[in-house]
Amino acid sequence: MTLVEPPPIPRAAGSVPLFGHLFRLFPDPLPFIASLRQRYGDMVEITLQPGTRTLVVQDPALIRAMLTDPIASTLDKGAFFDEMRVLLGDSVVTVAGEEHSAKRRQMYPAFARPELGRYVEIMRTATQAEIDTWEPGRRMDVRETMIRLSLDMLMQTIFSDRLDAGTFRRLRHNMSTVMDSIGVRLMLPGWAKRLPIPLNTRFERGRADIRETISAAVADLRASGDDTDGRDMLSVLMNVQDEETGRRLTDEQVCNEVLTLILAGQENTATIMAWVLYELARHPDIEAKVLDELDTVLGDRPVTFADTGQLPLLDRVIKEVLRLHVTGFLLTRRTLTETKLGAWTLPAGTNLAYCQHALHRDPDLYPDPLRFDPDRWLDGATKPPPGALLPWGAGKHRCIGDRFATMELITGLSTILRQMRFTLAAGQTVRPVARVTVRPGKMLMTVESR
Numbered sequence: 001m002t003l004v005e006p007p008p009i010p011r012a013a014g015s016v017p018l019f020g021h022l023f024r025l026f027p028d029p030l031p032f033i034a035s036l037r038q039r040y041g042d043m044v045e046i047t048l049q050p051g052t053r054t055l056v057v058q059d060p061a062l063i064r065a066m067l068t069d070p071i072a073s074t075l076d077k078g079a080f081f082d083e084m085r086v087l088l089g090d091s092v093v094t095v096a097g098e099e100h101s102a103k104r105r106q107m108y109p110a111f112a113r114p115e116l117g118r119y120v121e122i123m124r125t126a127t128q129a130e131i132d133t134w135e136p137g138r139r140m141d142v143r144e145t146m147i148r149l150s151l152d153m154l155m156q157t158i159f160s161d162r163l164d165a166g167t168f169r170r171l172r173h174n175m176s177t178v179m180d181s182i183g184v185r186l187m188l189p190g191w192a193k194r195l196p197i198p199l200n201t202r203f204e205r206g207r208a209d210i211r212e213t214i215s216a217a218v219a220d221l222r223a224s225g226d227d228t229d230g231r232d233m234l235s236v237l238m239n240v241q242d243e244e245t246g247r248r249l250t251d252e253q254v255c256n257e258v259l260t261l262i263l264a265g266q267e268n269t270a271t272i273m274a275w276v277l278y279e280l281a282r283h284p285d286i287e288a289k290v291l292d293e294l295d296t297v298l299g300d301r302p303v304t305f306a307d308t309g310q311l312p313l314l315d316r317v318i319k320e321v322l323r324l325h326v327t328g329f330l331l332t333r334r335t336l337t338e339t340k341l342g343a344w345t346l347p348a349g350t351n352l353a354y355c356q357h358a359l360h361r362d363p364d365l366y367p368d369p370l371r372f373d374p375d376r377w378l379d380g381a382t383k384p385p386p387g388a389l390l391p392w393g394a395g396k397h398r399c400i401g402d403r404f405a406t407m408e409l410i411t412g413l414s415t416i417l418r419q420m421r422f423t424l425a426a427g428q429t430v431r432p433v434a435r436v437t438v439r440p441g442k443m444l445m446t447v448e449s450r
């Protein structure tokens with residue numbers, strides 16, 4: 001038998017001594033990462049942080065293999081999540097292996113069907129309260145507005161009315177400071193993260209304040225004796241018992257998980273909601289059909305949990321936005337032991353990453369990939385191969401909030417679209433930019449009453 005040597009893994013052009021690809025990654029890393037798909041094959045090596053090497057996995061089948069077992073069990077979460085751990089501590093999103101499985105089991109009750117049904121009412125009330133602040137005829141930053149809305153929806157599902165307005169505003173401000181800093185810190189070497197520069201001091205201050213606020217909310221609830229009322233996600237999490245070990249979460253673990261949910265949930269949902277409004281503003285024919293569908297299915301009544309799956313066009317619009325404008329930039333993993341991935345045997349400690357955004361815009365996987373076309377998801381249309389559509393990831397770390405996010409999107413969008421219309425200036429387009437996630441650059445639109 002002859003052994004076939006795997007092809008060498010190319011190193012991406014544009015690397016310079018000491019700094020690696022740093023100058024290709026700043027100020028916006030997206031064009032560089034996206035260009036790798038066109039220029040290189042299944043895997044390519046880049047330097048994400050000076051002094052380190054990362055293999056960017058590009059082939060859909062290899063990405064899927066990396067995310068699912070048996071390979072997934074030989075990996076931890078890697079560089080991106082090392083940075084997250086500074087903020088979140090050990091939580092479902094930062095740990096791997098058995099510890100991760102146990103944490104994930106403990107989170108399930110917060111996302112169970114009856115809970116989701118109750119959250120819809122909270123989401124709708126938050127959306128209506130936001131709409132009531134809009135002045136028809138005003139131009140507004142739609143991404144910023146959606147960030148505010150998704151944070152309100154999430155925080156009210158987590159805390160119900162347990163935070164006062166001032167604390168809520170401070171938490172909202174600190175979350176956006178921290179999110180903005182993380183994306184840049186990800187590309188800095190360790191020593192630079194310790195320098196007393198504004199980026200680091202803002203991050204540290206925001207981080208400390210957020211943790212203090214959430215810890216205080218947990219302690220207050222525990223002290224009040226109302227922690228078993230199951231009224232919101234916080235009280236659900238404070239009472240979950242691991243079915244295998246019988247253990248409950250400590251207050252610090254509840255704090256880590258709550259912060260994880262806010263961080264993982266807020267920006268992604270807001271971004272998708274903003275892009276849906278943008279694409280519908282650019283495609284009034286599709287928007288009219290979505291409104292028809294809402295009228296036919298809902299009549300005058302508000303959307304409820306039972307409507308999930310009953311709005312096929314809105315579902316396809318959301319699915320197409322999750323493809324074209326997916327929020328995932330570079331999701332990382334790291335081998336814990338020698339690992340075979342495709343034709344390659346990777347030593348322990350190899351950094352891996354994949355870019356959902358570039359994957360979802362690959363012309364080999366999606367004809368005319370930049371065209372917004374919800375009908376590519378109609379039954380009978382050509383389906384992309386497994387591993388080509390991964391808005392929620394795959395395998396044991398697949399998004400735990402996927403159904404929650406879908407409910408937020410359906411509730412928020414149907415409430416907004418039936419009352420308000422967004423328009424763009426003639427010829428206006430909005431470009432995606434990569435920070436921690438891929439998100440729209442400045443997205444100004446005029447809001448009108450319907």
Ligand code: HEM
Nearest residue numbers: 092093261264265268269272391392393397399400401405
């Ligand atoms: C449109 C909105 C969302 C998108 C596109 C999205 C996407 C993702 C993706 C791609 C992952 C996998 C990351 C990886 O493989 O490393 C993930 C994980 C996760 N997401 Fe989401 N997410 C969304 C909304 C939410 C919401 C609303 C929540 C919570 C309320 C949430 C909580 C989480 C958590 C806790 C994880 C970690 C799961 C684990 O490692 O077991 N996400 N999400």
